[in-house]
Amino acid sequence: MPNHVKRIIARYIMNQYDLNPVINIRDNISCRGRYIPEQDKVILNGTLEVYDFVKTTIHEAKHVMDAMKYGRFNFEKKYNQAGTVAANCGNDPYVDNKWEIRAEKFAEKEMKTKWKDLKNGISKEDKE
Secondary structure: OOHHHHHHHHHHHHHHOOOOOEEEEEOOOOOOEEEEHHHOEEEEEOOOOHHHHHHHHHHHHHHHHHHHHHOHHHHHHHHHHHHHHHHHOOOOOOOOOHHHHHHHHHHHHHHHOOOHHHHHHOOHHHHO
């Protein structure tokens, strides 16, 4: 699927949560997605299959929601502090960051409820 179509899909998903960050789709990033609070920008990996792309977009949407709730500057500070706490406890600053865990749980829940028909409607042929 072309990246301009993925950008339209990502925009649609963000609109479902009343969010309006800048959205960039890139094929050359090493992660699934990233939210940059100071720029209110979401960068999404364009090489993901449809289901993973949607789930990642929802995950990043949760970060945007948290940034709106706490303020972008305060959210970034809280996010970085949580990574430091995780690292100081001998854990991974990303994987064990409470904000990442919350965003992933949110995405999983949303994929099972609000976006459940998407999973049911994606066949093997759609993934290829």
